Amino acid sequence: MDLTQETAARFAQAALGHVAREYPHKLDHVMDGDADVAPPRELHPCFFGSFDWHSCVHGWWTLLTLRRLFPESDEARAIETLARETFTTDKLAVELAYAQRPSSRGFERPYGWGWLLYLHHEAARHDEEWAARLEPLARHFAQAFKDYLAVLTYPVFVGTHYNTAFALTLAREWAETRDPELVETIDTWADRVFAERSNYAGWEPGGDEFLSPVLSAALLMRNVLSRVDFARWFAGLVLDNGWLERLQPASVSDRSDGKIAHLEGLNLSRAWALRAMLPALSHAEDRDLLDGCANAHLEAALPHVTGDYMGEHWLASFALLALLEKP
Incomplete structure (x- = not known):
């Protein structure tokens, strides 16, 4: 797709x-x-x-x-x-x-912070003054991330705006060429809280989630760990126990309900994470599994990105994340 x-x-x-x-x-x-x-x-x-x-x-x-x-x-x-x-x-x-x-x-911690950094990252690709004008706000939130991680003992492991890993994935991409201290802060924190996790058996999805707690963490760790270490860690997390094989797109019963419509975003964010992790896996059967699961989630959600304001005001961003990630 x-x-x-x-x-x-x-x-x-x-x-x-x-x-x-x-x-x-x-x-x-x-x-x-x-x-x-x-x-x-x-x-x-x-x-x-x-x-x-x-x-x-x-x-x-x-x-x-x-x-x-x-x-x-x-x-x-x-x-x-x-x-x-x-x-x-x-x-x-x-x-x-x-x-x-x-x-x-x-305010907007951490979801809005991550997206503001990602917006600045995109603005810098345009031949306009937008990035220069956005930079003070981006730098403010970059420092806010450092201060936050200094006191955040445990990850917020939910599928909504408070999810730590999702925001850090966006922030880390911004920081790679701008703020090595933030990259090191994120990597050190993520390694401490996620590296020993294994055998995931969470009850997904929650009724109003738009992120997968485990796939959000995995997407962050894809950037933190080496390819070999990530493949081993990811297998122990959701492959060896068959969790990913059982994963199905979420069913959305009422797209006019803002919270229930979150589940459309869950399908799209799962697809993004799965597509993004494909190149990090060594075994063809694992890549095929992720590719098939990502496509199923995309097919379920793409027709519904527009049509009702409660989803339309935000879903295109998540669809775009998934579509831009080349398997």
């Missing part, structure tokens, strides 16, 4: 329709007093759309990625115009000031 121009246009049109749509909106906002009561567009002049801050951030990642991949499309021109209006110095200064509030220590 590849990303076609038709699919890219569908994703881009959906994201263009929501990154600047303020309502409905779900705020992650701690108020210290009456002065902090404000609408989303004032609190977050760049990322006030897409139902919530983090979805707006990765909606923008989707748009910039599609602009780069399909630069001659009508959508690319619309993306460029909106990005120039959005990523201004003044607007991003407000975003940074909000993130620096003492009351914002836990």
Whole structure:
């Protein structure tokens, strides 16, 4: 399964329709007093759309990625115009000031942090000022990750926004060419908390999860361990006990329910993780297993990326992650 121009246009049109749509909106906002009561567009002049801050951030990642991949499309021109209006110095200064509030220590931790770094990583691939203007905010969250991992004794091993491994996977890719200290911090922490894990028998999926706890951890460890060590570790985690052979796409009963619609994202994020890990495995039968499982999950979810706002405001990002990962 590849990303076609038709699919890219569908994703881009959906994201263009929501990154600047303020309502409905779900705020992650701690108020210290009456002065902090404000609408989303004032609190977050760049990322006030897409139902919530983090979805707006990765909606923008989707748009910039599609602009780069399909630069001659009508959508690319619309993306460029909106990005120039959005990523201004003044607007991003407000975003940074909000993130620096003492009351914002836990704001969007860690999911939104990881996506902001990933957005900056993509913005740097464009011949515009967007990356330079986003960099202070990215550097703020990079330091926040270091501070967080210094006190995070145990991983948050759930399939929702609080999942530690997923955010660290995004952050680590950003840091590889920008922040060797963050790479070392992530690798040391991940090795400590995940390297001795084996024989996974978790009860997946939870009813509102959009990430697989175990595959999110495995995707992070693919980057932390050598190829040989990863293949051995992954076999002991989910291959030897048959867990992966039994894995089936999640069934989504109500796509208009925001929490239940998370399961569509689970199918897409599983597909992304499985596709990304394929090259790290040595045995053809293991690669075939992962490839078949990834394709089944993609086939189950791709038709439903657009169509209802509760999924449409975020699912394209996860579909794009999976489609861009070449098996």
